[in-house]
Amino acid sequence: MASESDSDDNSDPPVSQILVANDAGIFSFDGYQLEFQDHPYARNVAQYIPLLEPFRTTRGTIAARQPRHDSKPRSWWQSQCVFRGLSSDGNIEEMQNALRGHEEDCISEDILDLLDRAKKKFKTRNREARESNWMHNMSDEEKATKNPRRYLKETFPAGSKSKETVLLTTHFVASIRETARELGLRCEYTHAPTDGDTVVRMAKYWVVVGQDRATVTEKVRMIERETQRLKREQEEGQQELRRKNKVMRTKQMETEEAIANSKDWDVTGSWRISCPHIEESWDVESLTMKIFVETTEKGVQMFAEFDFGILTGVLRFERQKGDTITSSTRPMKCDDIDEEEKPEEEDEKEEDEKEEDETSEKSSDTYGQKEDDDDADDEAEARRSPTPESFYFKSIAQPSAKHPTWNYRYRSEETGEGVIELGSDSELYSLTFCGPNGRSLKGTIGGSVFGDCTFTGVKVCGVEVGSVGTEYLNIREEWANRNAWAYENAGVSRWH
Numbered sequence: 001m002a003s004e005s006d007s008d009d010n011s012d013p014p015v016s017q018i019l020v021a022n023d024a025g026i027f028s029f030d031g032y033q034l035e036f037q038d039h040p041y042a043r044n045v046a047q048y049i050p051l052l053e054p055f056r057t058t059r060g061t062i063a064a065r066q067p068r069h070d071s072k073p074r075s076w077w078q079s080q081c082v083f084r085g086l087s088s089d090g091n092i093e094e095m096q097n098a099l100r101g102h103e104e105d106c107i108s109e110d111i112l113d114l115l116d117r118a119k120k121k122f123k124t125r126n127r128e129a130r131e132s133n134w135m136h137n138m139s140d141e142e143k144a145t146k147n148p149r150r151y152l153k154e155t156f157p158a159g160s161k162s163k164e165t166v167l168l169t170t171h172f173v174a175s176i177r178e179t180a181r182e183l184g185l186r187c188e189y190t191h192a193p194t195d196g197d198t199v200v201r202m203a204k205y206w207v208v209v210g211q212d213r214a215t216v217t218e219k220v221r222m223i224e225r226e227t228q229r230l231k232r233e234q235e236e237g238q239q240e241l242r243r244k245n246k247v248m249r250t251k252q253m254e255t256e257e258a259i260a261n262s263k264d265w266d267v268t269g270s271w272r273i274s275c276p277h278i279e280e281s282w283d284v285e286s287l288t289m290k291i292f293v294e295t296t297e298k299g300v301q302m303f304a305e306f307d308f309g310i311l312t313g314v315l316r317f318e319r320q321k322g323d324t325i326t327s328s329t330r331p332m333k334c335d336d337i338d339e340e341e342k343p344e345e346e347d348e349k350e351e352d353e354k355e356e357d358e359t360s361e362k363s364s365d366t367y368g369q370k371e372d373d374d375d376a377d378d379e380a381e382a383r384r385s386p387t388p389e390s391f392y393f394k395s396i397a398q399p400s401a402k403h404p405t406w407n408y409r410y411r412s413e414e415t416g417e418g419v420i421e422l423g424s425d426s427e428l429y430s431l432t433f434c435g436p437n438g439r440s441l442k443g444t445i446g447g448s449v450f451g452d453c454t455f456t457g458v459k460v461c462g463v464e465v466g467s468v469g470t471e472y473l474n475i476r477e478e479w480a481n482r483n484a485w486a487y488e489n490a491g492v493s494r495w496h
Contacts, residue, residue, distance in 0.1 A: 013031055013126045014127050014129040014133060015122070016031075017124045018118065018121055018122050018125055020034075020117060020118045022111075022114050024036070024111075025082070025090070027114060027119035029115075029119070031119075034083075034111065034114065034118060036078070036082050036083065037078060038075070039075060039079035039080075039136070041082055044104055044105070045080050045099055045103050047069065047260070049069070049096045049099060049100065049103065073094050075093075081098060081099060083107050084099070084107070085109075085110060086098050086099065121201070127490045140168060141169055142168055144170065144207075149179050149358070152176075152179055152183055152185060153183065156183070156209075157211075160211075163215045165208050165209065165212075165216055165219050166208070167206060167207070167208055167223075168207040168209070169205070170204070170205060171204055171206050173207055176209070178210050179202055185209055185210065185211060185213065186210055186212065186213045186217075187207065188216050188220045188477075189205045189207040189208065189220070190205065190216060190223055190224050190227065191204075191205060191206075192205055192206045206220075208220050219484060236468075248320075257493065262337065263440035265398060265399050265400050265401070265437050266398070267291050267302075268291050268292060268293050268397065269291060269459055269461050270288065270291040270459070270461045271441065271458065271459050271460065272457060272458050273287035273288060273289050273306070273308065273455055274456050274457065275308065277448055277453040278308055278310060279309070281450065282309060282310050284308075284309025285309070287307065287308050289305070289457060290305050290306075290473075291304040292473050293307050293397075293398065298392050299392035299394055300397040300398075301391055301392060301393070302316075302398065303316045303391075303473070303475045305478070306412075308445075308455075310416075310449060311415065311447060311449060312410060312412060312413060313482060314408065314482070315410035316408060316410075316475065317391070317406045317431075318406070318408065318409070318428075319391070319392065319394070319396065320393075322404070386488050387476060399438050404432050404434060405430055406430065406433075407430050407431075408423075408428075408430070409425040409426075409428060409429070410445070411424055411479060411482035412424055412447070420445055420482050421449070421482075422484060422487050424447060429443065429444045431447065439458065440456065441457045441459075442457075443455055443456075443457075
């Protein structure tokens, strides 16, 4: 059976190189030429050997321009000596002198005998490798494509009678069908089921070969029925996909029309963020932000969760100056809380001073003391505090062309080891909504990891109030999970 693949011995050898040896050393052979120390035989080496005497002109004087010779490594000179049957001992100059007078000598008889042995060994090794690959590695399709005659003769031995069939998936039918006919076998084929891309890909066929005509025909008919079923399913799937796409386009058009007709800005939803300083310095991408609006009994809150690659967390927007909340809605003062509010004054100057006081008072839970308590409920309550009044809006409940810029504070943790960025909420940053109906933004942010920098964003989709899709953000919980109590509870020692 091995003889079936003898014609392949000189094409695409699985063994690309073998080693052979004689008294001179070890040679390599790639099916075409011998090499000694990675150098083949060179027919004319005179061009590389320096002249014994300087080149002279016709007048007998030494020429100003002497012939230049390309330099060769010592291993190359050794190889040329070995191929000519000369001694390869000594330095380069000694081997050059040994080659003088033998520059165009042919390969020595010993090396030619070695070449013959190398060719036989190369052919044997590759025949063995092909046979091993045929027996252990190749699939039926690969065998039928590589050598259809051998494959079919092995599958259906001469003189045997069987109703067994083989099913082959291939792009090429002619050689298999012709070989099957010569061996007295029945061969039929049909188009294989496709995924709809046959326009850009070569057609594929399912080929059935067997000894019994009726069995082969029935097998092909069964395949054709299955093909039709799959085709119907694909058409139905495509129709459903077109229907869904139409619904999506309709909803998108309705949304765009609603936005175009809207006088008020709606900034809630998902935003694609760009911050060159972070993206280029830390090789991160796909920065995102999701903005939420939530209406409570005490007023409207606007907040967001963000993922800036090296930092994730939440931020809370503060109300606009002049958007005051009456004292009746302000929570009572408590010694246990980590955020305090000073009484508001109607005078504008005192209003500005109050905003500055709130900035210092809300810094990373460093104001207000907590007492140790064994009770789990008391401990959980201790790590939370009433929401500061500045996070509640009243009459100015969302961004607009008149109020595009909003101040915010944030709490976060590093994405690597989850280290909480303690103290980040002590700083006040700003974010400005711009573009048509606030569809883009520009903001500032700072941190111990990356310093102060700016970022921009574009809104990519809207959301329902208080949620993004099926998500819901409990801002009080997320805010409390990043305070000083959470930092200490996580164990500072693992971050240092």
